[in-house]
Amino acid sequence: MPTDPPKTQLHGIRVLVTGATSGLGAAMAAALTQAGARVMVTGRDESRAQAMADELGPPAVGWRLDVRDERSVAACVAGALEAWGGIDVLVNNAGIGMRTVNPRFMSEPQPFWEVTPAGFRDVVETKVVGCFLMARAVVPPMLADGGGRIVNISMNEQTMVRRGFVPYGPSGAGVEALSRVMEADLAGTSVTVNILLPGGATLTGMIPDGASAETRASLLDPAVMGPPIVWLASESAAGVHGRRIVATEFDPDG
Numbered sequence: 001m002p003t004d005p006p007k008t009q010l011h012g013i014r015v016l017v018t019g020a021t022s023g024l025g026a027a028m029a030a031a032l033t034q035a036g037a038r039v040m041v042t043g044r045d046e047s048r049a050q051a052m053a054d055e056l057g058p059p060a061v062g063w064r065l066d067v068r069d070e071r072s073v074a075a076c077v078a079g080a081l082e083a084w085g086g087i088d089v090l091v092n093n094a095g096i097g098m099r100t101v102n103p104r105f106m107s108e109p110q111p112f113w114e115v116t117p118a119g120f121r122d123v124v125e126t127k128v129v130g131c132f133l134m135a136r137a138v139v140p141p142m143l144a145d146g147g148g149r150i151v152n153i154s155m156n157e158q159t160m161v162r163r164g165f166v167p168y169g170p171s172g173a174g175v176e177a178l179s180r181v182m183e184a185d186l187a188g189t190s191v192t193v194n195i196l197l198p199g200g201a202t203l204t205g206m207i208p209d210g211a212s213a214e215t216r217a218s219l220l221d222p223a224v225m226g227p228p229i230v231w232l233a234s235e236s237a238a239g240v241h242g243r244r245i246v247a248t249e250f251d252p253d254g
Helices: 023-034 048-054 070-084 116-147 168-186 213-218 222-232
Strands: 016-019 037-045 062-063 089-092 148-153 193-198 245-246
Touching: 016 023, 016 070, 016 213, 023 048, 023 222, 037 048, 048 062, 062 070, 070 116, 089 116, 089 222, 116 148, 116 168, 148 168, 148 222, 168 193, 193 222, 222 245
Parallel strands: 016 037, 016 089, 037 062, 089 148, 148 193, 193 245
Antiparallel strands: none
């Protein structure tokens, strides 16, 4: 006997995911396509973005995107609008981890005054400025199209203020503050904004060099982000606005 499709079935919902070639972004892109969404897989490396899109199948397309560059952002959003006619969901995931400024950040914390200005700028511009530029570009067409959803990917509050975590921690705090302002600015409109975070360290390319097998075994699978991101893109989450969702604690009925 045929059964009704689950409420989280996405039926062609159009989703743009930044930083989707690996880690959390790749896991979310996979979950979204499996649920029936059309996904634009983006990353700085065009070949990696296209390879990931090919792996996910026909509902996915690859696009080179540098979220720090407003011209690249504009071209990406224009490409999505041309291909799909609109964008239903933006997942602001692009980010750079602590490895870029200190490959051994867990075992040998680096004080903030030893972080290079270039390293600081790269992390903050990718996470915070990138989040701003992407949202700034998609909100006008979303409003004109009758609605849309923005999901900003964040981190645990303990990580934001952890010793040796400049600039990664402050970049997460910046995204949280930016998200709250976005929520306030968009209150009462047809565009919603929510925050999603894993709930712990995840097994991605951001883990430090020399991490032990025990440490790796304790890390979360990036797939933990799948159920909440699919729910946030679904009909079930219509009208959900201003939530901070922790993936490890996610309960769609809670």
